[in-house]
Every structure is written in C-alpha cells, then in structure tokens.
Amino acid sequence: MDDALSLVFGALADPTRRAILARLAEGEAPVTELGRPFDMSAQAISKHLKVLERAGLISRSRQGQWRPCRLEVAPLDHASGWIEQYRAVWEDSLGRLEQEIVRIQGRQDHAHD
C-alpha cells in the first residue's frame, strides 16, 4: 500500500526502525552512528532509512561525506491523530462502562443496528 498513513504505520512496524526514530528524537545523526547499536550491515540500515524517508518520518541533508538524518514530526502527528480519533469515539462518546453494558445487551437481544 502506498497511501501516506499506511506508509507511516508500515515504517513503524519494525523494532529497528522504531529504535532509529527513538535515537533521532535526541537529535540528528549520520547513518553510521544510527547503525552502530545494531548487529546488521550498513546496507540494511540504509534500507531502513529509505523506508523511513519514504514515509516522511525522516529527512536527509548532506554534510561533507555524511548524510545526517533528522526526525520529521508531521507524519507522527497524522498517525497519532488517526488512532486518537477512533479511541475518542470508543472511550469518550460512549464511555467504557456504558460500552460494556451496550455490548452485553447486544449479546442478549442483538438488535442494536
């Protein structure tokens, strides 16, 4: 899938990439440093960074022979916003307890839609 939200969630669906983002939350870093914690080739890291870049989660500049990566927050906003939107519907507009009651009643007479 190539829609924006799917790219973002797909990029987040990997522990290595999440760790990279966690590191980038502390500030810019070049590729080699990002890869240092992982038992993995530099090319593998490069691929992960490409996935993150395609999702818009990072941007890369050039600084001599280094290509420092920087975290971009906007896609995280989108992802978080999507989740919160439906969590809100679930938790607020109905309420957890009330929802539970509705569920049990629905189980009994199954007439709520």
Add this chain to the structure above:
Amino acid sequence: MDDALSLVFGALADPTRRAILARLAEGEAPVTELGRPFDMSAQAISKHLKVLERAGLISRSRQGQWRPCRLEVAPLDHASGWIEQYRAVWEDSLGRLEQEIVRIQGRQDHAHD
C-alpha cells in the same frame, strides 16, 4: 517481526484494516457486514480479521452462526503511547525552535557526540 508493537503497527498499515477498525468503533459487527463495503472475497476479509486479532486489536465471540468482532482499545493505547512518548521528547523537552538551533550548531562544529 512478532513483538506486540510491531504487530499492532503492522496491522494498522493497511487501509482495509483501518476501515474495519473505524467501523468497529461504532460497535460490534459480524464478518459479512464488515466485508460488505469492500470489493473483496470473504476469505480476504477473514485474513484481515486474523491479522487484527493477532495484534490484539479485535476479539471475536460466537453468536449462533455469526462471529461478531469487537474492537479492543489496549493495543491502540500502546501504539499511541509509543508515538506520543517520542513526539513529547521532540516537541516539548527541547522545543522546535531550540531543536533547530541545536541542529544548525551541530552542522557547524559537529562536536555533539
């Protein structure tokens, strides 16, 4: 990857599955109804539901010949919590402007690690 967070983000990385969750935010629904909006076989929907179930995002009960699906919020909390954690580090503890300054200084003397 089979860690919990990767399963959740992976499950969210598909528009069909996100639409199913959106529908389930309005209440329980059986498989056939969940699949109705999509131009897709019932088996494909069944597979999507299995992905969602494996991620803990839905649970399924039995009600005669129907298997109603129900949204589970806990994994969404985890996912949202992960995102917010790092967004917070980025936006609050440093601030966007201050971060920008750090970034530019780092570009000049490159001595911050």
Add this chain to the structure above:
DNA sequence: CCGATATACAACCGACTGGTTGATAAACCG
C-alpha cells in the same frame, strides 16, 4: 593523487503479504 571512510545501488534469497479459488464445518430454516 592515494587510501580510508561514508553511503548508496543492484542483485539475490527466504519469508511473509494480500489477494485468489476450492473445499469444509457449523448453525439456521423449511
């Protein structure tokens, strides 16, 4: 210019994904 370092590109591999079709099980209805 030369060698080392940093990074990217391409091809390959096994595993998984998202869909298909065909067959199957279970529960309702007449």
Add this chain to the structure above:
DNA sequence: CGGTTTATCAACCAGTCGGTTGTATATCGG
C-alpha cells in the same frame, strides 16, 4: 432431512520485506 448462510482452512500466486554480498561513488585527510 436438505439447502442456505456464515465463516474458516488450505493451497497457490505475484509482489514486497528484511536481510545478505558485491560493487560503485563521493568526500575527507594525508
């Protein structure tokens, strides 16, 4: 009982994913 509806299981297929190795390219530092 037999037929319909609901849903799953199993096999298959093309495409993508996460990693590898090998090969380039570019920049720094003598």
